[in-house]
Amino acid sequence: MGCILAKKTQSLENGIKVYELYTTIDRTPTVIDEYSPTVLKYRTPHFRASAKVRFPPIWGSEVWQVGWVQVCTDMNFINTYGEYGYASWEIPVLKYKTSLNSTTCISDSDGRSYPWYGATSEVATIEGPTSGYSNLYLRMNDNFHPTITWDIPVSGSTHAKLTNVTRDQSFTVWLLAFNRTTGKKIVLKTIRWRMQLEIAVDPKKPLKERTRLASRVEQHRPEVLKLDENVPDAAFHGPNANEAQMLAWYPKDDANPVMIVPPKHKMKMGN
Template sequence: MGCILSKRNKNHGLEGDIKVTDLHARIDPQPTTLIETSPTVLKYQTPHFRASAKVRFPPVSSSDTWEVGWVQGCSNMDFFITYGDLGISSWEIPALKSGQQRFVSDSDGKHYPWYGCTTEVGVIVGPTNCYTVCHLRMNDNFHPSITWDIPVRNSHEVKLTKLARDQSFTVWLIASNKTTGQKFVLRTIKWRMQINIAVDGRQPLGRRAHLLDPIIQEQPQILEPNQNELPPPEALRAPNANNAQTLIWRPMTGREVVIVPPVSQ
């Protein structure tokens, strides 16, 4: 069945307009937390991005089933891990890096195109004779583990010196008719997460890593309704960002090594 995307939600067979109220988006105003408890990896946890909205859905006269919820796509991922003069490892999404795609889906990998399947999406089964109100929420953050030593070895040596991550996302609030394939973009949000960490391997465990600017993240941008953007098809389908990414080790001398390949879907 075809997918028809629209920025507007009027005159599409509904008995009124879909209304979005109480729309909020923010990144918690706190620093990234550095966790130095393991002799093999440095862990960090970023503040959460959070979005919420109330969607008032008009009566549905047909037997159609509608879904309304959050869709997230990643448009940029720079993630470099430096090990002094030994080399750099990089998490990257090849399709984004090459320019083959503008976005990659950031779905949970099971419920495309939705970011999740609980508070992230609401379902309206027609026919209905009254308005349906959906309270929708989503949140996202990073909490990876980074090896102290270069990723092609398994030791307790501390060669890690720097970590830099810069990732950008667009979030769409979408109403989707499962019967016809129509999808209406209700609102659009953009956000970005930047992490810069310096590591001094001469220090004891617990005092090696230091968070650099930005300490507090830039707040998300909620676009006005007349500025809504349409998600490209690749933001709505597999693979998702977790499965599309790969970890590559690039030594200063020698050939690069794929440590974690993309997951086939």
């Protein structure tokens, strides 16, 4: 069950109308899979958003796109291995925010269709001239299904030492109309959502009996902002979150972290 957030037609700039906006996070719990002797897997509930949009006629040869844009604003993803230390998936520009670093978010595009979250149901293109209204149905969904090694990621063995998994990520999503010809942007709606979870692990127990979901079963409901926010420039270019993230190991007996998985794309801090 979700919630209908806007049923009535809303008149927006340039005659664009949003007939219905729907957003939710599935009320199902995170599913934990501990059948593999080498890795723990889990799958989170889906965030979902959809909207029906009526786009007015385009008299000239302009090209417009309407769709979903998502950025990640915060990320804390830590796998703890008891007395040995912890592994952390990080996006440096989010982790090391300073007064000198103006980057407060990173694109969560598919890496090909900037600024759009995806290239299928997530975006529609209208090429002018058009003689009548265009009726659009746009939808997106997002969830996480990572794998985590039972043993510390620098060991190469399968002896279970994992004791805790925590994840806390925040996102902002826009329903955006974007003029590809002129660069004009019209924000139709702004949504914020967050995914939080914690998995407790007892590595001394046998496989299939080690884990339990320690966080709340249901996620917080997405928030539709009363005052829309502008889409930041970071949403319109790479790298995206997947390209910028890295995995670091922080041993408890050594202050220096070890890079396990480097980012595919290195961003300059402050850019």
